[in-house]
Amino acid sequence: MPELVKIPLASVEYIARFDRPYVGLISDDRPKAFAAVIAAWLPFNLRLANCEVVTTGTLADHKAIFRLPDRGIGFQFSAEEYKFTKDGSSWSTLEEDAKVLLAAEGTLLEVTGAKVASCLVNLAMHLQLLDKRREELLAPFVPEPFKSLMAKRDVKTFGNHLRWADGDALLDFSQAFANGIFLRHAVQFDGKPPMVDIMAKVRSDQEMLFEILGVEEAPNA
Numbered sequence: 001m002p003e004l005v006k007i008p009l010a011s012v013e014y015i016a017r018f019d020r021p022y023v024g025l026i027s028d029d030r031p032k033a034f035a036a037v038i039a040a041w042l043p044f045n046l047r048l049a050n051c052e053v054v055t056t057g058t059l060a061d062h063k064a065i066f067r068l069p070d071r072g073i074g075f076q077f078s079a080e081e082y083k084f085t086k087d088g089s090s091w092s093t094l095e096e097d098a099k100v101l102l103a104a105e106g107t108l109l110e111v112t113g114a115k116v117a118s119c120l121v122n123l124a125m126h127l128q129l130l131d132k133r134r135e136e137l138l139a140p141f142v143p144e145p146f147k148s149l150m151a152k153r154d155v156k157t158f159g160n161h162l163r164w165a166d167g168d169a170l171l172d173f174s175q176a177f178a179n180g181i182f183l184r185h186a187v188q189f190d191g192k193p194p195m196v197d198i199m200a201k202v203r204s205d206q207e208m209l210f211e212i213l214g215v216e217e218a219p220n221a
Contacts, residue, residue, distance in 0.1 A: 002216035003132045008092070010125035014084040014101065016192060019117040021079045026062040028056075033077065033112055034064050040107040041075075044068055044100055066104070073102045075098065082108060085125055091125075091203065098195055116192035121202050122182040126174045130218060134179050136216065141171065169209055184210055 063078040072087035174180030
């Protein structure tokens, strides 16, 4: 039987990279794009105090930033990409979060004509084991030469990083939660598939990783 875990903290980051730098997004077209995103997020109670424009550093550092603090959501765009972030994310809030993302994304792409070349989703979470000790659960993932060392030392962290063609996964001790495991996995996409397809792939990869770890989220945890 899978070991039960609760997920006390999770965050997601969605990054869409343009097919080329759209310099207008940090120059002549910025006011129009900035105003368009604000208008798209007004139904979600965006306040002007939570918007800013960064014009310091190199041109690659210039960006416009929008935040919905009560939702833990952020959105920003630069000449090379746009990014959506969500703190305290969960599959239960996915539908509402997607509406916020699509509102900003659709508006930005419509008013600028920018084309997306690739997308990246990073999902990071802390898994807190309810019964088993994390050292026991992670023991099969420790290289054999290190097992004797871990038995003799008070190991503070443990890392395991696997990369494949369209993503990667990082496994470690959680430094934020007792008896917790930190798991981050990334999924890459060519172009900009429909959001429903992106989320289906991310969820499928998460389920695969949970199966490999031998864990399952506890109901109502």
